[in-house]
Amino acid sequence: MVAYRGLVPLPAGHPADALRIWVGESKHFLVYPVRAGQLLNYVGFVPSDSSVRESWSERGDPAALAAHFAGWDPVIGQVIAAISGPGGTGFQWGMYDRAPLSRWSDGRLTLLGDAAHPMLPHLGQGVNQALEDAVALATLLRACASSADVPGALAAYERLRRDRTARVQRGSRRQGAGYDSSGSQLEDRRWIYEYDAWAEAVALT
Ligand SMILES: Cc1cc2nc3c(=O)[nH]c(=O)nc-3n(C[C@H](O)[C@H](O)[C@H](O)COP(=O)(O)OP(=O)(O)OC[C@H]3O[C@@H](n4cnc5c(N)ncnc54)[C@H](O)[C@@H]3O)c2cc1C
Numbered sequence: 490m491v492a493y494r495g496l497v498p499l500p501a502g503h504p505a506d507a508l509r510i511w512v513g514e515s516k517h518f519l520v521y522p523v524r525a526g527q528l529l530n531y532v533g534f535v536p537s538d539s540s541v542r543e544s545w546s547e548r549g550d551p552a553a554l555a556a557h558f559a560g561w562d563p564v565i566g567q568v569i570a571a572i573s574g575p576g577g578t579g580f581q582w583g584m585y586d587r588a589p590l591s592r593w594s595d596g597r598l599t600l601l602g603d604a605a606h607p608m609l610p611h612l613g614q615g616v617n618q619a620l621e622d623a624v625a626l627a628t629l630l631r632a633c634a635s636s637a638d639v640p641g642a643l644a645a646y647e648r649l650r651r652d653r654t655a656r657v658q659r660g661s662r663r664q665g666a667g668y669d670s671s672g673s674q675l676e677d678r679r680w681i682y683e684y685d686a687w688a689e690a691v692a693l694t
Pocket residue numbers: 492494582601602603604610612613614615616617618619
């Protein structure tokens with residue numbers, strides 16, 4: 490998957506306080522206002538068969554994004570058209586996912602943030618989990634009486650954080666699969682959608 494992401498000025502008439510998501514097979518588009526409703530953050534998630542350079546500044550082609558969402562709600566077209574206008578920005582990121590690590594500390598060395606638990610962005614939790622790590626780590630290190638206590642504090646930090654961050658990693662993956670209707674959630678729900686009440690009743694007659 491590739492995420493096209495950027496900011497545009499809040500279009501006239503667009504709600505300044507609402508997150509909106511459009512979902513379709515294998516793609517979804519979402520917008521939410523930022524900077525007190527002056528700007529609209531947009532993200533379009535689409536499938537891709539090529540890799541994307543790992544970078545925070547890889548430009549996304551608005552025409553390619555528009556082609557992915559041709560025929561969708563005109564609001565999406567309006568947002569994409571604004572990318573090339575004044576104040577619009579557009580970047581793209583490859584979406585890469587990793588399973589939770591079984592450990593991330595060794596003696597006096599540990600990790601935090603994405604290095605410890607990279608996750609897909611579908612729960613909007615990457616930075617939040619990194620900040621929680623930082624709070625936990627700082628609190629436990631502060632309680633150390635000497636450097637000899639540090640390995641124990643790092644082990645306690647990892648124990649405290651590992652299950653929670655792993656749960657968020659898995660939840661982000663599930664959320665993305667659900668949005669794009671192409672993953673295990675759809676498989677899990679197939680029994681609901683494929684149920685034919687008429688055929689079931691006819692079978693009893
Ligand atoms: C499209 C997208 C949408 C996202 N949306 C959200 C969201 O809505 N909410 C949210 O909470 N999170 C979101 N995230 C995730 C969030 O950006 C990351 O979780 C967060 O940036 C991780 O912070 P970090 O400090 O662990 O790592 P990074 O921000 O990756 O920082 C690591 C730094 O280390 C530097 N570095 C790497 N190697 C070296 C080296 N050898 N020497 C020196 N420096 C080095 C890198 O250049 C970088 O500056 C999103 C991410 C993406 C890609």
